Amino acid sequence: MTKHKEIGLSDQAVVDMYRIALTARRLDERMWLLNRAGKIPFLVSCQGQEVQQVAAAFALERGKDYTAPYYRDVGVVLALGMSVQDLMLQAYAKAEDPNSGGRQMPGHFGSKKLKMLSGSSPVTTQVPHAVGIGLACKMRGEDAISFVTLGEGSTNQGDFHEGANFAAVHKLPVIIMVENNQYAISISLKQQVACEKISDRAVGYGMVGETVDGNDPFAVYQAIKTASQRARNGEGPSLVEAISYRLTPHSSDDDDLTYRTAEEVREAKAKDGLLSFKKYLKENNLLSDKKEEELEAAIKKEIDLANEYAEAAPSPDPDTLYQGVYQ
Amino acid sequence: MPVLSYIEAITAAMDEEMERDDRVFILGEDVGKRGGVFRATDGLYNKYGAERVIDTPLAESAIAGVGIGAAMYGLIPIAEMQFADFILPAVNQIISEAAKLRYRSNNDWSCPITIRAPYGGGIHGALYHSQSVEAIFANQPGLKIVMPSSPREAKGLLKAAIRDPDPVLFFEHKRAYRLLKEEVPIEEEVIEIGKANQVRAGDDITVITYGLCVHFAKEAAQQLNDEHGIEVELLDLRTVYPLDQQAIVHAAKKTGKVLLITEDNKEGSIISEVSAIIGEQCLFDLDAPIKRLAGPDVPAMPYASSLEKAFIVNQDKIKQAMLELAQF
Incomplete structure (x- = not known):
């Protein structure tokens, strides 16, 4: 039996997962081009984390569960129903951007329709929010759970501690997924934490902690699925750490070669989860060379169309500056 | 008309709003069994239970932040900071999150939270139990700050704060809690926020x-x-x-x-x-x-x-x- 079937994923589901992860990668690559061409002022990249993001989102009940994604989660938001066009509108800061109507930088996701909490730039503030959602779900007897992500550097923030502790004390249906990409801008993991694994921190809160290979979609899917079952059964929150590597600089304004070597990045690229995912699909006859070509072409076309649309779309009217301060 | 103290008026406002709308709930340190260190939530735990009068861990940013999350869901939290002086760890949640949520989401999300905190001195509270902190928040569009002057005002304004669709900081003078007493109408009175x-x-x-x-x-x-x-x-x-x-x-x-x-x-x-x-x-x-x-x-x-x-x-x-x- 294949690995994906063993954990309850259909052939179609894994192909969909790959398509979305690949879309996130290609979209991110396009954003870099647009930034360097002077068309969009800023981007913050998802490269190297797409596989874990999509796998985690697939383990949720999409449409029912709440999410509080962090700024690299292009894979999560695409899997939850945000479109390539939506993200292009965000990149160009256009009025139609469903996240913020052009008010926030790219990577600041949010959509009430998709049950995706609006996020800000000070890191980790979303953890207590997700816990509040979990509290509300429990109070109202709703079966939904609350899923929140953050980087490993953010686990040093007080809001991580305060939120995790609150969720554990009140046994709330919350999953905290730390996307450990080894770097908080230039600060390496060893300079960030002294514990061996980020998931070790779960012990201090009295919740389940698990570390998985973020480049392995099935390990991530299974960890989040199990955590969601615990959450739905009233067994409280979980801390899942998915380990990967940030393949790009922190953002379009960063130069990562001032603090790490090209060789280190090259080695990480060889372990890219997207490559091993593709290999798995090919070995299991779920993706042929021809299908891959078609898939790449379809994604390119989708991005081209979204880019054309977003570039031509109207900017927010200056008269709307004062709207939405209060109801 | 019954005579109520400032703090009794505050308790009455929360009680009436919790009775009126089951989405209203309280969270904070010692607000449950103890009924608050000043007794502002006295009796509410027995009446509404531990689910709606929630004793939280001692962590102000979580009290604000978890409240904000619950408000995003559609509940109506009343978060209590034990002293206004101790609101500072929650400032990021209040200013970066609650105040900006509606604006940054282009009116998609909102945050109908009320954050109550006792402020002010004259009770031998020293540096950290006497401060007035309103100015810290008073240049943050998206927030409203209400500071009542009497029992009747406190009741009517707190009811308005709880019903407000946006975040309201509600600062209560701790010396007023038992110093001020006046007749407060039995019939419902909601005093409009934003009017002197x-x-x-x-x-x-x-x-x-x-x-x-x-x-x-x-x-x-x-x-x-x-x-x-x-x-x-x-x-x-x-x-x-x-x-x-x-x-x-x-x-x-x-x-x-x-x-x-x-x-x-x-x-x-x-x-x-x-x-x-x-x-x-x-x-x-x-x-x-x-x-x-x-x-x-x-x-x-x-x-x-x-x-x-x-x-x-x-x-x-x-x-x-x-x-x-x-x-x-």
Whole structure:
């Protein structure tokens, strides 16, 4: 039996997962081009984390569960129903951007329709929010759970501690997924934490902690699925750490070669989860060379169309500056 | 009409709102079984249970942040900070999150949370149980800051805060909790946020203040009237952010002599902004320089009685300032 079937994923589901992860990668690559061409002022990249993001989102009940994604989660938001066009509108800061109507930088996701909490730039503030959602779900007897992500550097923030502790004390249906990409801008993991694994921190809160290979979609899917079952059964929150590597600089304004070597990045690229995912699909006859070509072409076309649309779309009217301060 | 203390009025407001709407709930330290260290939530745990009167871990950013999350879901949290002085760990949640949520999501998400906190000194609370912190939040569009001056005001304004679709900071003067008592109507009274209140009409000088200082100003104004025949126009700001500019300008123009009072440190305080509004809009109606009476610019109120008394704005200091202005 294949690995994906063993954990309850259909052939179609894994192909969909790959398509979305690949879309996130290609979209991110396009954003870099647009930034360097002077068309969009800023981007913050998802490269190297797409596989874990999509796998985690697939383990949720999409449409029912709440999410509080962090700024690299292009894979999560695409899997939850945000479109390539939506993200292009965000990149160009256009009025139609469903996240913020052009008010926030790219990577600041949010959509009430998709049950995706609006996020800000000070890191980790979303953890207590997700816990509040979990509290509300429990109070109202709703079966939904609350899923929140953050980087490993953010686990040093007080809001991580305060939120995790609150969720554990009140046994709330919350999953905290730390996307450990080894770097908080230039600060390496060893300079960030002294514990061996980020998931070790779960012990201090009295919740389940698990570390998985973020480049392995099935390990991530299974960890989040199990955590969601615990959450739905009233067994409280979980801390899942998915380990990967940030393949790009922190953002379009960063130069990562001032603090790490090209060789280190090259080695990480060889372990890219997207490559091993593709290999798995090919070995299991779920993706042929021809299908891959078609898939790449379809994604390119989708991005081209979204880019054309977003570039031509109207900017927010200056008269709307004062709207939405209060109801 | 029953006579309620300031704190009983606050408890009654929360009780009525929780009864009216099952989405309303309370979270904070010691708010449950203990009924709050000041007893503001007394009886509510027994009436509504541990699910709606939630004792939280000792962590202010989580009290605010978890409340904000629940508000995003559609519930109506009342978060209690045990002392206003301890709100500082939650400032990021309040300013970066609650205040900006509606704006940053282009009106998609909103945050109908009320954050209550006891402020103010005169109770031997020393530096960290006496502060007025409203100025920290009073240049953050998206927030509203309400500071009631009496039991009746406290009840009507707190009900309005809980019903408000946006985040409201509700600062209660801890010395007022048991000092102030008055008749409060049984029938429902919801006092609109954003509107100042003319407490007393007069033609000689205008006094603009808020919170417990309104009480002392009212008493001082009566003394001045009895002793000197001075008529004081007294305006209670009620909402210190955003300010009721129209009422401020009207009151300032009426007498042309303005005294502004706050218990907070003077620099960059609420009354600094009130002063700027009057300066911008009423210059040619003034007959005297704008006068400000406030706490001195030292970090906070010290513990020793002698120092506390030297720091705090009280009825005598207010009366003296009023008299000086009237005689200008």
